[in-house]
Amino acid sequence: MSACPNPTPAPLIPGQPRVIIVGTGLAGLAAATQLSKQNVPVTLLDRAAKPGGNSIKASSGINGAPTRFQSQSAPDSEKEFYEDTVRSAGHPFKQSEAGEEEMREKLIKTVTGKSKGAVEWLSDEIGVDLSKVAQLGGHSRARTHRGDGGKPPGAAIVGALLEGLKGSPFVEVRTSSRVTRVLKEAREVTGVEYVTNVEGGDGGDEKTQTLQGPVVFASGGFAGDVRGMVSKYRPDLAGFPSTNEAREGSQPLLVDIGAKLVDMDHIQVHPTGFLDTKDASATVKFLAAEALRGEGGILLLDNGKRFVNELETREHVTDIVTKTATQMGTDLRQWDVTLLLDEGAASALDSHMQFYLWKGLIRKTTMGDLGQSTINAVQEYADIVAGKKEDPYGRTAFGNWTLSSVQPDSVAYVGKVTPVLHFTMGGVLFNDESQVLDSEGEAIPGLWAAGEVTGGLHGQNRLGGSSLLECVVFGRIAGNQAAAFYQQHYLAGKA
Ligand code: FAD
Ligand code: SIN
Numbered sequence: 001m002s003a004c005p006n007p008t009p010a011p012l013i014p015g016q017p018r019v020i021i022v023g024t025g026l027a028g029l030a031a032a033t034q035l036s037k038q039n040v041p042v043t044l045l046d047r048a049a050k051p052g053g054n055s056i057k058a059s060s061g062i063n064g065a066p067t068r069f070q071s072q073s074a075p076d077s078e079k080e081f082y083e084d085t086v087r088s089a090g091h092p093f094k095q096s097e098a099g100e101e102e103m104r105e106k107l108i109k110t111v112t113g114k115s116k117g118a119v120e121w122l123s124d125e126i127g128v129d130l131s132k133v134a135q136l137g138g139h140s141r142a143r144t145h146r147g148d149g150g151k152p153p154g155a156a157i158v159g160a161l162l163e164g165l166k167g168s169p170f171v172e173v174r175t176s177s178r179v180t181r182v183l184k185e186a187r188e189v190t191g192v193e194y195v196t197n198v199e200g201g202d203g204g205d206e207k208t209q210t211l212q213g214p215v216v217f218a219s220g221g222f223a224g225d226v227r228g229m230v231s232k233y234r235p236d237l238a239g240f241p242s243t244n245e246a247r248e249g250s251q252p253l254l255v256d257i258g259a260k261l262v263d264m265d266h267i268q269v270h271p272t273g274f275l276d277t278k279d280a281s282a283t284v285k286f287l288a289a290e291a292l293r294g295e296g297g298i299l300l301l302d303n304g305k306r307f308v309n310e311l312e313t314r315e316h317v318t319d320i321v322t323k324t325a326t327q328m329g330t331d332l333r334q335w336d337v338t339l340l341l342d343e344g345a346a347s348a349l350d351s352h353m354q355f356y357l358w359k360g361l362i363r364k365t366t367m368g369d370l371g372q373s374t375i376n377a378v379q380e381y382a383d384i385v386a387g388k389k390e391d392p393y394g395r396t397a398f399g400n401w402t403l404s405s406v407q408p409d410s411v412a413y414v415g416k417v418t419p420v421l422h423f424t425m426g427g428v429l430f431n432d433e434s435q436v437l438d439s440e441g442e443a444i445p446g447l448w449a450a451g452e453v454t455g456g457l458h459g460q461n462r463l464g465g466s467s468l469l470e471c472v473v474f475g476r477i478a479g480n481q482a483a484a485f486y487q488q489h490y491l492a493g494k495a
Helices: 026-037 078-089 100-113 115-125 153-165 226-233 251-255 290-294 314-324 343-347 350-359 372-385 466-491
Strands: 019-022 042-045 132-134 144-146 171-174 178-185 188-195 208-212 215-217 267-274 298-300 335-341 363-366 411-424 427-429 435-437 443-449
Touching (some): 019 026, 144 153, 188 215, 226 411, 267 290
Parallel strands (some): 188 443
Antiparallel strands (some): 132 144, 178 188, 298 335, 335 411, 435 443
């Protein structure tokens, strides 16, 4: 690597190498925080006009086990979280090639083993309230952490990390700047080429620029790239709406320099995106947070009947919805499903509910208004919650549901929901040190990746709450690794 004239870590100097982070979502911000703490100069580039990526939209929370916020009467463990994750990862985990199974196991061990520390880091060092815990689909325990009121978890976490970086002479954020090429000398990554003034910017002309230094890729997934990467890897998903903005995936930039992709056909369809009846043909939907079901909410068909364990994995719930519910007569592939909450479940998610009610995605009504079939289904569910009968679908956790005797004037909160493309499990192959691997399984020097851009960790289904977690765990690892690399390769011997 070329010699660097500044001998010790110094604030950003124009034209001098620095660590480059592609993406200002949670993975990028977690990496930047580690770098800034070690006084390593860092530039974050983001093609969007505002920082935060999909991370800022996160609505249910971040997983951690065991933490002090969880129920102490039925303690959770790292082992149970690991087992739930392996179960959810399914066949790619069990049937991977020799060597790959060990790699997948290490990734899951790392993310579950460091989950307690990730939640503690955010709450104790960064100052984010994560004191409320819900049980999401596919988890055997309530372990998804969010704040008690206030901002939804994604906005709270991203906001706090950005605030912490603000004012650091070692950190700069350049938005409206799309990375178009990764630069390499021999095998080592040495910088990026990027175009300024994309997606808004200051309205000036687009310009191509370069930055020198090691690179952390935190550019997110491709669930919004419906016409591009989604149709390439999963043409059968054409026509589904998405929770992600319609932007192309950035994984090909890494393939161009030799990175291997894994699990690209594993694309998560979340069972509950809001179907806004005022704009049913919208291709980008607001998500109906899984915590709505975690806190007690149920799903009903257009005949008013329940039909699934709402807390099964996303893969399972989506599968049952598409097989059982009535398909709507819209251009998009959408199904007629109602999400229903009682007052207890709704009160546990008060700030979310305010937003959904304000947006007209959920309305407050009475059971009487919803008809006898719904009253019967809700009464049966209330009896299951009260322990009077077993759930025929196997649900055993009911969050904050409180309604026991359903009356015509009992309050109900309802909204229409439909499956939506949400998350891409596939991405660049990486290891438990966040190094990006090539097709020989060798780490590419000077390059790390974290967050949704990576693949191999979640297998065929990601558990709710585990993406924010992977961003924190692998983002911090990538930041530390890049800091050490920068100090050794760009500073050592220059004092
Ligand atoms: P992102 O946060 O998406 O950030 C990537 C950034 O990279 C973006 O800002 C993008 O503009 C930028 N970028 C991409 N390519 C380039 C390029 N070439 N040049 C420059 N910049 C580029 N997960 C959970 O664990 N819990 C939740 O509660 C939760 N809720 C969610 C709710 C919604 C509505 C959505 C959409 C997702 C949710 N997820 C949740 C998933 C989770 O938010 C994301 O998977 C995760 O935040 C991804 O973080 P990231 O840092 O990898 O990428
Ligand atoms: C949600 O709130 O349902 C999204 C959670 C996630 O994607 O992990």
